Amino acid sequence: xxxxxxxxxxxxxxxxxxxxxxxxxxxxxxxxxxxxxxxxxxxxxxxxxxxxxxxxxxxxxxxxxxxxxxxxxxxxxxxxxxxxxxxxxxxxxxxxxxxxxxxxxxxxxxxxxxxxxxxxxxxxxxxxxxxxxxxxxxxxxxxxxxxxxxxxxxxxxxxxxxxxxxxxxxxxxxxxxxxxxxxxxxxxxxxxxxxxxxxxxxxxxxxxxxxxxxxxxxxxxxxxxxxxxxxxxxxxxxxxxxxxxxxxxxxxxxxxxxxxxxxxxxxxxxxxxxxxxxxxxxxxxxxxxxxxxxxxxxxxx
Amino acid sequence: xxxxxxxxxxxxxxxxxxxxxxxxxxxxxxxxxxxxxxxxxxxxxxxxxxxxxxxxxxxxxxxxxxxxxxxxxxxxxxxxxxxxxxxxxxxxxxxxxxxxxxxxxxxxxxxxxxxxxxxxxxxxxxxxxxxxxxxxxxxxxxxxxxxxxxxxxxxxxxxxxxxxxxxxxxxxxxxx
Ligand SMILES: [Zn+2]
Numbered sequence: 001x002x003x004x005x006x007x008x009x010x011x012x013x014x015x016x017x018x019x020x021x022x023x024x025x026x027x028x029x030x031x032x033x034x035x036x037x038x039x040x041x042x043x044x045x046x047x048x049x050x051x052x053x054x055x056x057x058x059x060x061x062x063x064x065x066x067x068x069x070x071x072x073x074x075x076x077x078x079x080x081x082x083x084x085x086x087x088x089x090x091x092x093x094x095x096x097x098x099x100x101x102x103x104x105x106x107x108x109x110x111x112x113x114x115x116x117x118x119x120x121x122x123x124x125x126x127x128x129x130x131x132x133x134x135x136x137x138x139x140x141x142x143x144x145x146x147x148x149x150x151x152x153x154x155x156x157x158x159x160x161x162x163x164x165x166x167x168x169x170x171x172x173x174x175x176x177x178x179x180x181x182x183x184x185x186x187x188x189x190x191x192x193x194x195x196x197x198x199x200x201x202x203x204x205x206x207x208x209x210x211x212x213x214x215x216x217x218x219x220x221x222x223x224x225x226x227x228x229x230x231x232x233x234x235x236x237x238x239x240x241x242x243x244x245x246x247x248x249x250x251x252x253x254x255x256x257x258x259x260x261x262x263x264x265x266x267x268x269x270x271x272x273x274x275x276x277x278x279x280x281x282x283x284x285x286x287x288x289x290x291x292x293x294x295x296x297x298x299x300x301x
Numbered sequence: 302x303x304x305x306x307x308x309x310x311x312x313x314x315x316x317x318x319x320x321x322x323x324x325x326x327x328x329x330x331x332x333x334x335x336x337x338x339x340x341x342x343x344x345x346x347x348x349x350x351x352x353x354x355x356x357x358x359x360x361x362x363x364x365x366x367x368x369x370x371x372x373x374x375x376x377x378x379x380x381x382x383x384x385x386x387x388x389x390x391x392x393x394x395x396x397x398x399x400x401x402x403x404x405x406x407x408x409x410x411x412x413x414x415x416x417x418x419x420x421x422x423x424x425x426x427x428x429x430x431x432x433x434x435x436x437x438x439x440x441x442x443x444x445x446x447x448x449x450x451x452x453x454x455x456x457x458x459x460x461x462x463x464x465x466x467x468x469x470x471x472x473x474x475x476x477x
């Protein structure tokens with residue numbers, strides 16, 4: 001001890017008071033009391049208490065990065081608390097970016113509440129995502145036949161056009177239209193017409209389309225099929241398969257059976273084609289098939 | 302040179318513990334682990350000095366971390382997955398409780414904390430950090446995860462009066 005005082009008790013009293021100030025007072029002096037700083041260990045104790053005081057204050061108001069340089073049990077405990085809260089911050093950020101697998105297990109009761117919250121979020125998000133997928137599917141699907149609707153078919157076709165442009169691939173399109181569909185509706189009722197459409201959809205579905213082929217219902221009794229990387233001759237063969245199968249497949253409706261046929265027009269992508277030109281050539285071919293007797297395939301001229 | 306060596310670590314050389322210890326199993330007292338660690342440290346220091354001993358421990362930890370990653374963790378590019386699995390494995394194996402305080406994957410800067418550390422939690426106070434083996438271990442884990450080289454330094458240690466061990470990890474940028 002390099003402090004020599006004539007009144008040791010008075011100085012002990014002062015030391016205790018100045019340390020108590022650090023623990024209890026709302027404000028502390030800017031500088032440590034000069035009269036005690038030569039007492040062995042006083043400055044260390046004073047500064048340690050001050051740093052811990054400041055660190056706890058900072059943590060309590062949300063600053064988790066207050067640098068604690070002092071060592072020792074209390075300083076260490078504050079660092080442990082900082083570590084927990086910072087890890088929690090990191091975990092919360094991870095959750096915010098969609099990682100719902102984060103769990104806390106070092107914060108007692110808070111951990112349980114936090115983990116329950118994350119599970120709840122996870123469930124809600126899963127449900128929302130599923131609902132979104134359902135909605136998207138609904139928005140893309142024709143409710144009667146379950147196949148792509150016109151809008152989605154056009155989207156897929158635009159993408160295919162883009163792809164074929166980029167890679168220099170060719171593709172073919174067929175337009176199909178059920179023959180005398182109006183008279184089926186008029187004589188047998190709309191239920192029978194709907195059943196005829198579903199039968200047609202089933203037959204296209206099982207006609208041996210490949211994974212990349214796609215199709216949709218694009219009008220009342222019209223379906224369109226896109227066959228990527230397929231020449232018109234091969235597309236005509238697929239169309240023929242559909243035509244023949246449909247002609248010999250009975251449509252069953254209310255204990256009755258009847259037959260229906262289809263006319264199909266086929267076109268193949270040409271340089272400079274846009275969606276409309278390609279489809280309209282298939283359409284023209286389709287109407288030629290209609291005019292020249294129905295239940296047949298025509299290809300673009 | 303390599304052929305002269307009596308022992309070269311591989312995970313298999315840890316042996317078949319279930320067969321070898323049908324009664325005692327995969328368990329030992331932590332004192333035994335620390336006894337091994339710190340007697341090694343003592344004898345090594347007396348032979349090769351403190352600095353070299355620290356280097357040996359860092360390198361041993363590094364080898365251990367590399368093997369640990371390869372044998373105990375699932376390779377991933379996702380920091381969240383990596384930290385979660387690491388936390389779980391470290392806890393399950395009784396190595397320590399890991400918390401990540403800061404993470405900047407791009408800059409290659411991490412601060413992480415290990416509580417109830419296998420090596421040092423509960424040790425009497427010394428005036429220097431002792432978890433050099435952990436430093437090497439953590440560096441290797443981060444290296445295996447990120448593909449970058451890391452330098453890890455223990456900045457707080459139970460041994461120096463902190464209640465937890467805190468490590469700062471920085472990617473070592475390739476010399477231009
Ligand atoms: Zn340590």
